[in-house]
Amino acid sequence: MRRGPIPGSTGAVRPLRTYGDPVLHSPSRPVAAGDRASLPALMEDLYATMYAAHGVGLAACQIGVPLRVFVYDCPDDEDRRHRGHVVNPRPVQVDGVRVRGPEGCLSLPGLEAPTPRADVAVIEGEDVTGAPVRVEGSGYFARCLQHEYDHLEGRLYVDGLTGWARRRVLRRIMK
Numbered sequence: 001m002r003r004g005p006i007p008g009s010t011g012a013v014r015p016l017r018t019y020g021d022p023v024l025h026s027p028s029r030p031v032a033a034g035d036r037a038s039l040p041a042l043m044e045d046l047y048a049t050m051y052a053a054h055g056v057g058l059a060a061c062q063i064g065v066p067l068r069v070f071v072y073d074c075p076d077d078e079d080r081r082h083r084g085h086v087v088n089p090r091p092v093q094v095d096g097v098r099v100r101g102p103e104g105c106l107s108l109p110g111l112e113a114p115t116p117r118a119d120v121a122v123i124e125g126e127d128v129t130g131a132p133v134r135v136e137g138s139g140y141f142a143r144c145l146q147h148e149y150d151h152l153e154g155r156l157y158v159d160g161l162t163g164w165a166r167r168r169v170l171r172r173i174m175k
Contacts, residue, residue, distance in 0.1 A: 007071070007083065008047030014063040016053060018107050019156065019173050021064075027154045028059070028066045031087050031126075035067060039128045043085055046071040055106045057144045059151035062107050068125075070148035077139030086133060089125035089149055094142075096120035101143060103157045111172055113165045115157045121145040 017024055031039065042065060050058035056074040060067045073083040096119035104112035121142035123135045137145045147157060158169050 011044030011048030013048050013052040023061050028068045028152045053106045057148040068152045074144040076141040086125040089123045093122035094118045113169050117143045
């Protein structure tokens with residue numbers, strides 16, 4: 001039996017920012033002490049928006065808040081669920097076999113492209129209270145962690161595409 005509040009249950013679903021919005025193409029700023037009071041409400045809104053859009057991860061910039069925060073509720077390749085959030089994340093390990101797999105984004109609705117990602121990712125940061133967290137992922141969950149971290153750096157998965165895959169996605173964005 002689950003105890004405690006359900007993430008997103010008290011949050012507001014916010015509009016998603018889409019490709020071309022400047023907030024998605026600029027690095028987010030670190031969460032400072034003065035931002036801490038608003039973090040619980042922001043987390044609830046992130047979860048509510050992610051669940052409403054049927055996503056597995058969401059960065060704050062995707063709802064127009066340029067802070068270094070993301071949430072996730074993502075399975076790994078063995079179908080174990082990983083749910084949580086990271087404030088001021090930094091990658092400490094991104095390696096392993098580079099796997100090319102389909103990747104989509106809530107800020108590029110309906111589009112996906114084969115995108116290479118490392119099969120292992122370890123992110124460290126803080127939780128909403130400022131306590132240290134370490135999140136380790138492999139397979140699909142590693143892809144999710146890398147994808148959300150890239151958002152905080154002002155990058156979208158389409159930025160790393162080349163050749164026909166990039167042209168195909170950009171052509172569909174322009175339609």
